[in-house]
Amino acid sequence: MAYDAVVLVSFGGPEGPDDVLPFLQNVTRGRGVPPERLAEVAEHYQHFGGVSPINQQCRELLAAVRADFAANGLDLPVYWGNRNWDPMLADTVAQMRDDGVRRALAFVTSAFGGYSSCRQYQEDIAAARAAVGPDAPVIEKLRQFWDHPGFVEPHVDAVRSALAQLDPARRDSTRLVFTAHSVPISAADSAGPHGGRYTAQLAETARLVHAAAAPDLPYDLVWQSRSGPPHVPWLEPDINDHLETLAEQGVTGVVVSPIGFVSDHLEVVWDLDTEALDTAKRLGVDFVRAGTPGTDPRYVTMVRELVRERIDPDGAELRRRLGELPMWDSCPTVCCVPPRRPS
Incomplete structure (x- = not known):
């Protein structure tokens, strides 16, 4: 199956003091989190000038992945959209549509299964496509990578x-x-x-x-x-x-x-x-x-390998894993259902 783009999908974070509370409201909407807890978490961000490191880390990862793709002959543009803050995923999907993208792969910056770490991103992608309309590109999430x-x-x-x-x-x-x-x-x-x-x-x-x-x-x-x-x-x-x-x-x-x-x-x-x-x-x-992968070259290479797995006819032979748990490329709609909300 042919793909014509990759989109980096992440959580997002505030980039100034005025962003903090609206960002947290986006994150917690519908979850019954008390206002005093939001105020407490907002104070954490203010210790860093109201700026989360995550957006800059995504910019650095985006640049590294683009460079890696170019150096290794993978001719796919790489976009970036967030769940909770600019650049919002729906805006990114609209840009992809305007650029003529018809079918894309999504690399989500979460290695694991579960509702918030996987299923909710699938829902975010579906919601972004619905907001853009019938001409939105098809977007398929790449597999989880906890043991890559x-x-x-x-x-x-x-x-x-x-x-x-x-x-x-x-x-x-x-x-x-x-x-x-x-x-x-x-x-x-x-x-x-x-x-x-x-x-x-x-x-x-x-x-x-x-x-x-x-x-x-x-x-x-x-x-x-x-x-x-x-x-x-x-x-x-x-x-x-x-x-x-x-x-x-x-x-x-x-x-x-x-x-x-x-x-x-x-x-x-x-x-x-x-x-x-x-x-x-x-x-x-x-x-x-201990540190996290960030833009470690092995982590950046992994993104390309996950894409190659999916687009290559012999993709299963390219799959690198260290663990023994079951692995799958796509999840059914009943997988990792949302947590039960307090009544």
């Missing part, structure tokens, strides 16, 4: 680099902690053919990174960045609560690896580099946060 070498290997090297910053004499009391965005338990265990894959895929990525980076160390998978109503059960433990537990167990140093994220956006630089770091300091635990 181009995603796993940058995390491995980041963990190794972080561990090198801790005292090797205290390695016996060092622990590796993987984090990802918490979600409602109802979403993590959602029904459907691939429901519940969010936690399973994250556990697989953690296993792969641990085995390659520090197989002698114990490790945990914990959660961060909870944002929902307090009475709704979400995945636990939270990273800060877990640090308390580790300190009680005699752990003297931790490397925290945010495997749930592809770049150092706000939920990394605030929730980990600020809040979790402060918790570790209070507990007297040495804390080093």
Whole structure:
């Protein structure tokens, strides 16, 4: 099947103080998040001048992918559209239509299954196409990539680099902690053919990174960045609560690896580099946060490989994977249903 473009689809983020609250309202619309929680999160952004790092990181990834495509003979234009802030996906799809694009592939900056990390992006694409109208290009999402070498290997090297910053004499009391965005338990265990894959895929990525980076160390998978109503059960433990537990167990140093994220956006630089770091300091635990793929050349190459998989007649033979969980190219409409909203 012929494709004539690729679109980078991401979360989006504010780029100035006046953007913060409207952005957060976009993110949380219909989720029952209390206004006081929005105000609390808005304050996090104001620590950085009201600017989220994510849009600039997308610009850098966009430039790197375009350069990689050009250097490797992949003659496809690459566009960029966001879920929650400019450039909004509907505007990007309109531009693609105006440029004559008829069928495109979408690379979503989320490696995992689940509602907010996969299904909701499918809904965003459908909504953007509906807003543009009958002449909107067909857009097909590329597969998830939680166990692709181009995603796993940058995390491995980041963990190794972080561990090198801790005292090797205290390695016996060092622990590796993987984090990802918490979600409602109802979403993590959602029904459907691939429901519940969010936690399973994250556990697989953690296993792969641990085995390659520090197989002698114990490790945990914990959660961060909870944002929902307090009475709704979400995945636990939270990273800060877990640090308390580790300190009680005699752990003297931790490397925290945010495997749930592809770049150092706000939920990394605030929730980990600020809040979790402060918790570790209070507990007297040495804390080093490992990096994310960002624009690592292996991650950029992965984008091209995912496109080649889909457009090449022998695409299945090109597929690179390190894990053992089932893999699929497209999801049925009943997959990863939305979490149950509070009544």
